[in-house]
Amino acid sequence: MDIQFMKDYYDLRYEETDGENHFVDETAYQEKQSEQSKMEDQLMEMVGGSESNVWKLYESIMCVYFDMEEIIKQAVYLQGAYDRERMLK
Numbered sequence: 697m698d699i700q701f702m703k704d705y706y707d708l709r710y711e712e713t714d715g716e717n718h719f720v721d722e723t724a725y726q727e728k729q730s731e732q733s734k735m736e737d738q739l740m741e742m743v744g745g746s747e748s749n750v751w752k753l754y755e756s757i758m759c760v761y762f763d764m765e766e767i768i769k770q771a772v773y774l775q776g777a778y779d780r781e782r783m784l785k
Contacts, residue, residue: 697781699774706773711766 743750 697778702774702777703770706770710769710773 739754740746740751743754745751
């Protein structure tokens with residue numbers, strides 16, 4: 697498999713999209729997103745609002761987490777491409 701080609705394709709096609717994915721269970725995702733939103737609202741209230749240092753730290757942590765998640769998503773995509781190539785042999 698041409699890993700660099702597949703990484704470039706992933707970056708072109710999937711990185712920085714609007715989150716569209718034809719394989720996501722939208723109902724389950726929406727339920728989890730709603731649950732997360734409620735918990736974030738509770739946390740924000742507990743730490744003193746969106747201008748508190750604790751909330752700003754939380755937002756920074758989440759930004760790093762999302763960057764890590766993107767690395768994992770690309771790796772899973774590449775693994776799927778690799779598996780597909782192996783199955784065709």
